[in-house]
Amino acid sequence: MRHCYDTALFWADKICVLEKDSIKDLYTFIHCLFCCGQYQRALNIIKDRDLNQKNILFRYVAAKCHVACKEYEQALEILNWEGDNLGLKVLINNLENAVSFTLNGRNIKAALNLLRGQIHEALGCSDAAVECYKSALHCDVFCYEALHALTSNQMLTTNGENHLIQNLPIYEQCDPKQAKILEYIYSTKISKPDKQLSFFESAFEQNSECGKYLKDNLDIMINRAERLYFEGDYESSYNICRKVLDKDQFHKTCIPLYVSSLVHLNKVTRLMTAFFKVLLEKISNQFQSFLKAIISNLDFSLSVSF
Secondary structure: OOOHHHHHHHHHHHHHHHOOEEEEEEEHHHHHHOOOOOOOHHHHHHHHOOOHHOOOHHHHHHHHHHHHHOHHHHHHHHHHHHOHHHHHHHHHHHHHHHHHOOOOHHHHHHHHHHHHHHHHHHHHHHHHHHHHHHHHHHOEEEEHHHHHHHHHHOOOHHHHHHHHOOOOHHHHHHHHHHHHHHHHHHHOOOOOOOOOOOOHHHHHOOOOOHHHHHHOOHHHHHHHHHHHHHHHOHHHHHHHHHHHHHHHOOOHHHHHHHHHHHHHHOOOHHHEEEEEEEOOOOHHHHHHHHHHHHHHHHHHHHOOOO
């Protein structure tokens, strides 16, 4: 029974008693509490049993609980252990010795750096957030959330984006096939045009086979539409967005780009239809996502502030 968190929580509690609070079972129990939104209860158990000093994942979950409660300073305080490399090594060893998780030290450090970046961003400390996101990507090149945060929120210049992707340890962390696919996908995230930069074009040329198989992927299509938008080709960008929304009408990344393209093309009727379609269908959650996607994307907020 997957995603039945209340059921999982009920039985995780019983297993902890039967197994005398093994680290693995306690983590499952705490994770279930987090998934059920019982953040304060999870924090109390972690602190009462001093679990954050015994296992690195409990620190991570505790910080996530504080973030969910918008207690950003407390979350950062929990994550400040990272300056102690010896403590980090001990915690990771304790984790690997006690629990058979799929996470390794690289994944854990990436997840923690990502979370720290999100906290700094929420606190308005963009410079600190950028450094944390970069660290997350260097720890684990598959940490796409860090790349998305850097490229979608105007945290880097075009040169900065290009330099970041070129210097990621992709070939050190991936086998050759994985590396080519990852390099191709990430290269499509460089959306702002710059004639001085050739990495975007060379990545496409070198990985044309990847492009052939991934050309109909919605994320790749949106990245292409975004690049066309920044090049001033609003019509082509709009046409790609229409294809994406025909397949996934509430695609969070596509909506702000689509709306901004409509504004530039003065397609008022289409723009109003996009809003009222959601309202008339009374899909409140999707409507909130619609507005949030537009407002939160700094690249397009100026265009839609009419």
